[in-house]
Amino acid sequence: MNSKFVMRAMIGFYLLVFFFYLFGPLVFMSITAFNTPNYPTAYRFEQFTWKWFDALFKDRDMMDGLVNSIIIGLGVVALAVPIGLAASVVMQQIYWRARSLYYLVTVSPVLTPGVIIGISTVIFWKDFSEATGLKPYLYKGIVLAIIGQSSFICAYCMLIIMARLQRFDRSQEEAALDLGASYPQVFWHILVPFLKPALFSAAVIAFLSSFENYNTTTFAILADKTLVTVLAGRVRQGTTPALSALAVIIITISLAGAVLYEFLKRREEQKAKRAYEQARLAETVGVGGVPALAPAGSG
């Protein structure tokens, strides 16, 4: 059919343009990372070189920023995942009249512009730490960055964990209690293992969101620096292919991560499939030859 072919062609063309728009800048930038001229060009390829990668690692500020970014990222994970877990449990148990307000408060950081989160964090904690005498400990770039970022990253974690928590079978909790477990034991033995995949996802998302955050961190980091703020500074000063080199590194790591994730996912699926087949087998053997209980002498 003619119109169907035209439709197909148009869709194909559109997809091509869309992904060209998306990938184009990155592809060009990656090429410039390996090109010798001081100004990033891809059009005229002069000579393949690693020197921009070298320059990157020699950049002191960049490396300091990287270390800070990692510290902040780990700090955010340590803070946001437990809070996210607590928040999702509380969401299920909170007084029903208070629930909508609670939901509004916990989700609002996601919708708030990062700038505002950064500003409010600094303003509040400066005065608060002064008033409570904790200024030397709390009024620091790294601490405030962790607090500011966690403001919305806790919300991400909460939403991720809540999605899994809602599928939890309450009767397992009751079964554990019935067998004599205390409430903390139920939490640690039954609920947390169930939530593990969500906790892991939340941790990964928390770290990545923290690492690449700019708007909030710019304000909260005070005089310190993170990799991203150093980057911003460099871009403002001028353009050098060393930044392209950084982009290439990030893309490579991301791709590696994606491949690893896909691989792990495939393995999970295979395990589940095997278990299911075992059960099916047991089922068919079961009814016909149900073994009687062991005779009264044993057990």
Place this chain on the structure above:
Amino acid sequence: MNNRLIVFIIPAAIIAVFLLLSMVEKRAVADSRRTGFLQRNGAALSVFFVIAVGFWTLFMVTLPYLYMFQESFHPTLWPKDRGGPKDMLTLEHYRFFLYGSDGRGNYTHLWAFFLTILISLLVTIANFILCYPIAYYMAQVATAQKLRLLLLALIVPYWVNEILRAFALRVLLASKGVINTVLMSLGLIDEPFDFLGANIGLYVGLSYAYLLLMVFPLYNAIESLDSNQIEAARDLGAPWWRIHKDIVIPHAKPGIASGCTMVFMLSAGALAAPQFLGGPKTLWFTSIVYDFFFQSFNWARGSAYALILLLACILFVMLMLRLFKVCLGETIR
């Protein structure tokens, strides 16, 4: 600092009200269920939950916002004057935003505000038009394998930091950049076109930055639509544009609202794109806020401007919700 203490009183009051309500209700209705919070979680965990959630919702969300809110009503003072007699509540910052220092209208800032909102709106609409086809394709047309590939292809660029992406665009669009070189060598133009100065870089940068945030909500919303409905409409002879107008778009409303909200808010609050892609004459509202903090250290005024921005965003969100008749819960991914 006395008038600052109200910031602590408001949340405390609200919590007290709810606690009281819950206790009264518990006593009124004799229910056999064990729903006590303390009983259900044990002492140690209850304490942990309360402290964790309390610290987050109070000290990381509510109190900072309230504090910034009330700070915007304080005059700009030297540190030694804060809390003293000169520290009286005032609307001077808001007045400054509207009238400027000479009282005859702060046209620069007002214009910047207006422009920021307008451009954010246009970027939102542009993104919607760009992303709708692909979201639809992914949700209804693509096979499972192609879908996974597409999803991966969409996500990978976003792992690259937004600043690097802005940088990449700048490289492309600069006077010595690729696009200008190509255009010149093709003979289409004689001298390099100043994309960045004309703010085209900014528009493209903003749109580019938030494409994914429009695609995913749309994709999720369209995906939940039963493809049989589309088939049925096609059987009944509806042309493709009617199918979209009458069936797909109404169903995808929550996704549209969600995507538009996110793109607008991120665009209006953007810092990186205007800083690196804007021309010298660009005045982005959020950059003005940034300058108040880092250049003039006028925190009180910066807070006031930040609040104005927040207000604009809230108004937009409410408008979206009203327009699309969805509730807040549905707009979060």
Place this chain on the structure above:
Amino acid sequence: MSADVELDRVTIRFGNFTAVKGATLKINNGEFFSFLGPSGCGKTTILRTISGFLEPSEGTVRIGGKNMVGIGPNKRPTALIFQNLALFPLMTVAENITYGLRVRGVSRDGRRRRANELLNLIALPDQGGKLVSELSGGQRQRVAIARALCVEPQVLLLDEPLSALDLKLRQHMRNELRSIQKRVGITFIYITHDQGEALTMSDRIAVMNQGVIEQIGDGKTIYDRPETAFVASFVGENNPFHGKVARASKSEVVLDTSFGPLRGRSIKALSPGDRAILFVRPELLRLGNGTADSSLQSTVLNVAFEGNASHVFLKGAGSKDITLTVDRFAGVSIPSQGEMAHISYDPTMALVLPEGDMARE
């Protein structure tokens, strides 16, 4: 170690809804006791109250003579087998079974030993390392039982454990459960809506309806001498004949029904004019005429051959048919569909009970 369970005027309310009203009973040490009733009658609520997941709004629960008020489910000497089994999917079979020991701090060796003992008991000797998802339905049942027995409870509570199994397995498990109970010797409290299960397995049964315990007794008593109209119609098949009391003496009542006057035994005091129901079991109806006040006639709607007996369905007064069961070797000729048949019964085998809330639909 086993214990008895006492409920003393237990009432359980959820907001405005009363699920259980004034339940009072004593379950003896080592007994297999069932709660029988339709869905929503309150039997699950009672079970959860005995296990400790609910506190009674009024009354007390005593286990082994000790008042259980304020004692949580993890501190009671009970173990509950859930309707959906609630096995832990992330733990192996052995870990599931010995979970109760783990929370009590028993060493790993001790747990392993006990796991093997119980795995042998439930005839799953080498399956300890498997995950629950790899087992069949019947195997999972047995793991659930082993898990409960592992903590050596004084009372074992079972919440409709066989409802998810197919027929053959259900029959088999009925016998197994009964033999486990006899062997282990602890008190079993079993809830079900299947009266066949209750009758075959239990020492005594409590029949419940809408939160009220209507009768407690052993299977034979409940079947032959129901004390309320609900029990008479719920346990086993029964033919109800609604009517008004015409004459009443100390042990006999004549009821005015749409089939004429019918006579039967009465155990509750009835006066002329009361609304009551006369119950005759299908196997106690006979083809042919009897005395004037114990005969009736009706059209045969259908005859069903069911192997060892035939069931004759006749038109009843309301929407319920009259069922008559004829034994295969009874030697009577069975009427065909559409014929008018005369049936009768022995008045001493018919029971008249007050209508209660069993009004004709």
